Amino acid sequence: MFQNVEPTPLDPIIRLISIFKADKRDNKIDMGVGVFRDSDGNTPIMAAVKQAEQQLHNQQTTKTYVGLSGDESFNQQITRMVFGDGENRRIRAVQAPGGCGALRVLSEMLAKVSPDSKVWLTDPTWGNHYPIFHGSRFETATYPYLNRTTKAVAVDDLLDSLSRRGPKDIVVFHGCCHNPSGAELQPEHWNEIAKLAAKTGFFPFFDLAYQGFGDSLEQDVYSIRTVAQEVESLVVASSCSKNFGLYRDRVGCAMIMGETSESADSACAQLLSTARSSYSMPPDHGAAIVGMILGDQQLRKIWEQQLSDMRARILGLRNQMSNKLRARTGHNRWDFIADHRGMFSLLVLNDEQVNRLRDDYAIYVVAGGRINIAGLRDEEEMDRFIDAFIDVTE
Numbered sequence: 001m002f003q004n005v006e007p008t009p010l011d012p013i014i015r016l017i018s019i020f021k022a023d024k025r026d027n028k029i030d031m032g033v034g035v036f037r038d039s040d041g042n043t044p045i046m047a048a049v050k051q052a053e054q055q056l057h058n059q060q061t062t063k064t065y066v067g068l069s070g071d072e073s074f075n076q077q078i079t080r081m082v083f084g085d086g087e088n089r090r091i092r093a094v095q096a097p098g099g100c101g102a103l104r105v106l107s108e109m110l111a112k113v114s115p116d117s118k119v120w121l122t123d124p125t126w127g128n129h130y131p132i133f134h135g136s137r138f139e140t141a142t143y144p145y146l147n148r149t150t151k152a153v154a155v156d157d158l159l160d161s162l163s164r165r166g167p168k169d170i171v172v173f174h175g176c177c178h179n180p181s182g183a184e185l186q187p188e189h190w191n192e193i194a195k196l197a198a199k200t201g202f203f204p205f206f207d208l209a210y211q212g213f214g215d216s217l218e219q220d221v222y223s224i225r226t227v228a229q230e231v232e233s234l235v236v237a238s239s240c241s242k243n244f245g246l247y248r249d250r251v252g253c254a255m256i257m258g259e260t261s262e263s264a265d266s267a268c269a270q271l272l273s274t275a276r277s278s279y280s281m282p283p284d285h286g287a288a289i290v291g292m293i294l295g296d297q298q299l300r301k302i303w304e305q306q307l308s309d310m311r312a313r314i315l316g317l318r319n320q321m322s323n324k325l326r327a328r329t330g331h332n333r334w335d336f337i338a339d340h341r342g343m344f345s346l347l348v349l350n351d352e353q354v355n356r357l358r359d360d361y362a363i364y365v366v367a368g369g370r371i372n373i374a375g376l377r378d379e380e381e382m383d384r385f386i387d388a389f390i391d392v393t394e
């Protein structure tokens with residue numbers, strides 16, 4: 001069976017995790033995989049998660065199946081967190097195994113209902129978007145996103161490209177904290193995009209992996225709420241890996257907004273049949289915790305405060321890095337680092353520069369030069385990164 005199977009390369013981010021682990025140097029710095037770290041270099045279990053886990057442990061009396069769509073309280077809470085407290089009659093939500101699982105079941109559902117559509121991804125985008133949509137047999141193409149010189153969004157080119165899309169186009173957006181670039185669309189740009197979507201009829205597909213890591217839980221979904229007001233239907237894949245720190249528990253949600261309540265039901269039924277034929281039912285533990293936290297005033301307050309502290313750490317590191325680079329190099333070429341949002345910035349480095357950072361300085365960044373700024377523990381690591389970065393780039 002397997003004698004003639006060709007080896008297949010691992011996803012670069014996943015490969016980087018194992019190369020980093022195998023590196024014996026004790027001064028190594030991991031700025032690769034998108035995982036939040038505190039100033040001690042740890043990825044803590046959030047306080048509200050610990051408390052909810054304890055409550056769950058005390059209260060839970062069974063491990064029997066929950067059902068195909070998972071924890072209903074979780075689904076409703078996430079719907080409100082993403083779309084707001086208003087009328088959500090046309091929205092259906094299904095718990096999924098992580099944001100990635102949500103992307104995949106939504107992609108499979110769309111492939112069933114519109115197999116001839118083409119999927120448009122930002123240039124650049126998260127590497128795993130390609131295999132996810134190709135896995136559902138979609139053809140993919142890219143639309144302009146990052147201006148690689150200024151490291152800001154190439155807004156005019158992006159809008160121009162979207163104005164040429166139509167009903168057979170599925171356009172994938174990053175709801176906030178663009179991965180890998182860190183460059184953000186501003187509210188006025190989302191207003192334009194929403195109008196374009198309504199005018200041209202393209203189908204918006206939001207990947208929302210970092211709600212709360214950008215500016216605030218509310219501001220980070222301005223994108224989705226604005227587009228949802230203008231279009232008849234869209235989908236959202238959201239993740240609780242980062243904002244609840246539940247990475248390994250695989251907590252995500254696939255949301256469908258239909259033209260009517262009935263069409264939302266039909267699309268949801270297609271999605272559930274996809275789920276049934278792959279993982280069947282989603283894992284319960286993490287979603288039960290998120291449902292508890294969001295439904296309990298006190299736990300929610302503790303969670304929101306810690307999330308806001310995490311966001312402040314990232315923004316502080318961004319300001320520090322851009323100030324230091326300006327002071328050291330004498331020019332403002334790196335000011336964009338402070339303007340970016342989320343954990344990542346794409347510094348646009350070639351393979352040789354990325355390899356030199358790793359081989360000469362034990363600093364790991366993703367190919368292309370994506371840094372996870374939260375990977376820097378303290379000022380000493382920041383200074384080491386800056387020395388190394390200046391050495392490989394100047």
Ligand code: LMR
Nearest residue numbers: 013032033034035126179
């Ligand atoms: C990342 O982009 O580093 C994270 O989303 C982790 C992953 O699965 O790639």
